[in-house]
Amino acid sequence: xxxxxxxxxxxxxxxxxxxxxxxxxxxxxxxxxxxxxxxxxxxxxxxxxxxxxxxxxxxxxxxxxxxxxxxxxxxxxxxxxxxxxxxxxxxxxxxxxxxxxxxxxxxxxxxxxxxxxxxxxxxxxxxxxxxxxxxxxxxxxxxxxxxxxxxxxxxxxxxxxxxxxxxxxxxxxxxxxxxxxxxxxxxxxxxxxxxxxxxxxxxxxxxxxxxxxxxxxxxxxxxx
Amino acid sequence: xxxxxxxxxxxxxxxxxxxxxxxxxxxxxxxxxxxxxxxxxxxxxxxxxxxxxxxxxxxxxxxxxxxxxxxxxxxxxxxxxxxxxxxxxxxxxxxxxxxxxxxxxxxxxxxxxxxxxxxxxxxxxxxxxxxxxxxxxxxxxxxxxxxxxxxxxxxxxxxxxxxxxxxxxxxxxxxxxxxxxxxxxxxxxxxxxxxxxxxxxxxxxxxxxxxxxxxxxxxxxxxx
Numbered sequence: 001x002x003x004x005x006x007x008x009x010x011x012x013x014x015x016x017x018x019x020x021x022x023x024x025x026x027x028x029x030x031x032x033x034x035x036x037x038x039x040x041x042x043x044x045x046x047x048x049x050x051x052x053x054x055x056x057x058x059x060x061x062x063x064x065x066x067x068x069x070x071x072x073x074x075x076x077x078x079x080x081x082x083x084x085x086x087x088x089x090x091x092x093x094x095x096x097x098x099x100x101x102x103x104x105x106x107x108x109x110x111x112x113x114x115x116x117x118x119x120x121x122x123x124x125x126x127x128x129x130x131x132x133x134x135x136x137x138x139x140x141x142x143x144x145x146x147x148x149x150x151x152x153x154x155x156x157x158x159x160x161x162x163x164x165x166x167x168x169x170x171x172x173x174x175x176x177x178x179x180x181x182x183x184x185x186x187x188x189x190x191x192x193x194x195x196x197x198x199x200x201x202x203x204x205x206x207x208x209x210x211x212x213x214x215x216x217x218x219x220x221x222x223x224x
Numbered sequence: 225x226x227x228x229x230x231x232x233x234x235x236x237x238x239x240x241x242x243x244x245x246x247x248x249x250x251x252x253x254x255x256x257x258x259x260x261x262x263x264x265x266x267x268x269x270x271x272x273x274x275x276x277x278x279x280x281x282x283x284x285x286x287x288x289x290x291x292x293x294x295x296x297x298x299x300x301x302x303x304x305x306x307x308x309x310x311x312x313x314x315x316x317x318x319x320x321x322x323x324x325x326x327x328x329x330x331x332x333x334x335x336x337x338x339x340x341x342x343x344x345x346x347x348x349x350x351x352x353x354x355x356x357x358x359x360x361x362x363x364x365x366x367x368x369x370x371x372x373x374x375x376x377x378x379x380x381x382x383x384x385x386x387x388x389x390x391x392x393x394x395x396x397x398x399x400x401x402x403x404x405x406x407x408x409x410x411x412x413x414x415x416x417x418x419x420x421x422x423x424x425x426x427x428x429x430x431x432x433x434x435x436x437x438x439x440x441x442x443x444x445x446x447x448x
Contacts, residue, residue, distance in 0.1 A: 009397055009442070013434040029305065033431060036301045041394060043297060044280040047290045056268040066271045069293035072320055073267060077260045077362060081253065089313040096296055096316070138301060170265060173233055207257060210237040218233070 039133040053168040058175040071095035084155025101126035162200025177220035263357040277392040282399040295319035308379025325350035386424025401444035
């Protein structure tokens with residue numbers, strides 16, 4: 001119960017539909033649907049992966065599913081501010097899948113240096129397993145988006161990373177720097193991590209930098 | 225604190241950037257960013273709108289932000305099963321915004337006949353206010369997607385409605401029909417509401433119907 005692996009009712013329904021398990025390379029539409037439903041039930045777990053950022057009423061930490069939705073909307077809206085030319089819909093898709101690997105690998109706090117040592121290894125294994133639940137062509141599409149995001153080299157990946165930093169920055173500011181103070185993150189580290197927003201959008205960093213300077217002035221972000 | 229209207233730090237940062245409030249029709253890029261940031265902070269509230277569906281580990285109700293993310297991914301993956309030809313990315317955008325109006329209008333349970341009497345009126349006012357926070361062109365884009373979803377006439381809108389029904393159906397089945405039994409929703413009503421999945425995708429309804437029949441057989445969904 002509750003474990004995806006225990007969802008016999010999915011298999012039962014597909015067996016009644018008369019579809020044997022897929023043979024390599026010859027998935028029909030019903031075989032594809034079976035894999036797609038398995039993936040959709042599996043990624044429900046992203047709703048239970050807590051991040052370090054509070055929702056803006058400060059009542060609780062947000063989770064990965066909420067964050068990916070928020071980032072996806074930000075992509076559609078903010079793509080026009082990217083340094084390079086970025087397709088809003090493709091950027092949105094990149095952000096809608098960017099943290100799915102954390103279902104297996106867990107959320108690594110952006111200020112956690114130790115956690116970042118084996119982050120790539122853990123997340124690559126997760127990408128293989130989770131995206132691998134999908135039909136091959138769709139697994140490849142999602143995996144390519146995630147690989148591009150992780151590599152951080154294209155204009156789209158840089159803009160995605162900028163959005164991935166901007167949202168927690170705004171949300172932390174909205175709750176008077178709660179995450180920063182709880183984890184003892186000082187202004188120099190916040191500026192260092194977030195200045196990379198400029199790689200995606202100098203326009204957005206011009207604004208975000210002023211938000212951070214205001215946070216220091218108001219005591220929501222501490223210098224030491 | 226916590227109220228978007230109380231986020232003076234956003235205004236302060238934009239005033240420092242030297243941008244006066246926008247004049248009608250002459251929004252520059254910074255004026256646009258100001259409105260976009262306001263929208264992004266406002267829609268954070270969707271993370272606090274509870275639905276009637278439990279996450280698949282049964283621990284709590286899911287919220288609108290999580291649901292929109294899940295539905296958006298389902299759109300990208302399942303668009304190929306639509307009765308008509310549907311662009312996956314556009315379908316994903318439609319589902320990524322479809323419940324934002326509930327920030328003002330609240331979630332109306334699909335089996336709540338009384339709540340549906342004034343649902344359209346409440347949600348239309350909400351769409352005007354919330355999408356209206358964006359620059360005009362983006363407000364119009366999101367509003368058009370939402371209007372199309374609500375009208376339910378295009379192939380994309382029918383497929384979006386199918387996905388909007390399929391996910392809670394699967395999630396309810398995964399927790400042994402918890403929402404159905406808590407609200408005393410009988411099988412005839414569940415079949416009536418969900419048979420409209422066939423308007424978007426007969427292929428998906430063929431599968432979903434078997435899931436529901438299995439739920440009745442296993443006692444997760446009651447006939448009376």
